[in-house]
Amino acid sequence: MPKIPKFKIGLCQLSVTSDKNINLVRARNSIEVAAKQGASLVVLPEMWNCPYSSDLFAKYAEDFGDNAASLSFSMLSEVASCQGITIVGGSMPEWDNGRLYNTCCVFGPDGKLTAKHRKTHLFDVDIPGDILLKESDTFTAGGEPTIVDTDVGRIGIGICHDIRFPELAMLYRARGAHLICYPGAFDMSTGELLWELEQRARAADNQLFVATCAPSRDSAGCYTIWGHSTLVGPFGEIIATSGHEETIVIADIDYSAIEHRRKVLPLEKHRRGDIYLFVDTHEQKPWRIES
Numbered sequence: 001m002p003k004i005p006k007f008k009i010g011l012c013q014l015s016v017t018s019d020k021n022i023n024l025v026r027a028r029n030s031i032e033v034a035a036k037q038g039a040s041l042v043v044l045p046e047m048w049n050c051p052y053s054s055d056l057f058a059k060y061a062e063d064f065g066d067n068a069a070s071l072s073f074s075m076l077s078e079v080a081s082c083q084g085i086t087i088v089g090g091s092m093p094e095w096d097n098g099r100l101y102n103t104c105c106v107f108g109p110d111g112k113l114t115a116k117h118r119k120t121h122l123f124d125v126d127i128p129g130d131i132l133l134k135e136s137d138t139f140t141a142g143g144e145p146t147i148v149d150t151d152v153g154r155i156g157i158g159i160c161h162d163i164r165f166p167e168l169a170m171l172y173r174a175r176g177a178h179l180i181c182y183p184g185a186f187d188m189s190t191g192e193l194l195w196e197l198e199q200r201a202r203a204a205d206n207q208l209f210v211a212t213c214a215p216s217r218d219s220a221g222c223y224t225i226w227g228h229s230t231l232v233g234p235f236g237e238i239i240a241t242s243g244h245e246e247t248i249v250i251a252d253i254d255y256s257a258i259e260h261r262r263k264v265l266p267l268e269k270h271r272r273g274d275i276y277l278f279v280d281t282h283e284q285k286p287w288r289i290e291s
């Protein structure tokens with residue numbers, strides 16, 4: 001069990017502009033307000049410091065290896081330590097050795113980086129008359145799942161399209177995650193139908209908490225964002241959610257609900273591994289839990 005079984009989470013749904021400095025100031029303010037309202041874990045949206053636009057990712061990207069040069073990285077680290085909170089830092093475009101990644105950095109209450117997740121499933125989509133996007137033209141996909149022990153429990157990280165893959169969430173559950181955080185930026189075409197469904201499915205199937213955080217609809221970028229940052233409990237129930245405008249969702253998490261749900265409905269015992277295979281990639285790859 002984590003050090004704090006009960007705590008408040010803050011989901012900062014931010015309006016992203018084309019001015020990175022403004023985005024940094026807004027994100028910092030929002031994190032501070034969430035912390036003042038009692039949040040010990042704050043989650044930011046996918047691409048909170050850069051408009052969601054393939055032609056801009058490279059321009060806004062920073063190299064997190066050289067902390068001093070990365071304004072966004074330093075800001076998150078500093079505000080985490082000033083407020084004494086854990087931050088799941090949404091995602092930002094990252095340069096590393098000439099490659100561009102869509103990356104989520106997690107910071108502990110001492111301001112230290114505890115984990116880094118690079119979006120593993122890139123969003124390549126072509127729905128005629130609706131949406132055409134090929135993230136893989138711009139980004140390199142991350143090669144690893146990311147699970148991290150924090151002051152507020154064991155957290156698995158996914159970014160947006162990663163939520164569509166139940167296998168990743170199953171893996172996090174198998175490794176003892178209490179909560180999966182998915183910074184995301186679903187657009188209007190798949191958002192209305194699937195954003196909530198995917199979150200509730202990942203939470204209900206795995207009997208754990210799922211938190212998502214998106215930019216607000218008025219954000220700059222190449223497509224219109226659905227919004228609706230949400231916290232879902234281990235029975236698939238929506239605990240708190242938002243509309244599409246800039247806001248902060250503050251909600252209580254009580255991890256004893258996980259134990260309770262798993263006791264009254266022991267899905268792990270019902271699982272029929274004899275008729276289907278749950279491939280635990282732990283067998284194939286050494287597993288690393290960051291802390």
Ligand SMILES: O=C(O)CCC(=O)C(=O)O
Binds near residue numbers: 123160187194
């Ligand atoms: O999977 C989807 O429908 C949306 C994914 C997405 O918007 C993203 O990964 O940025």
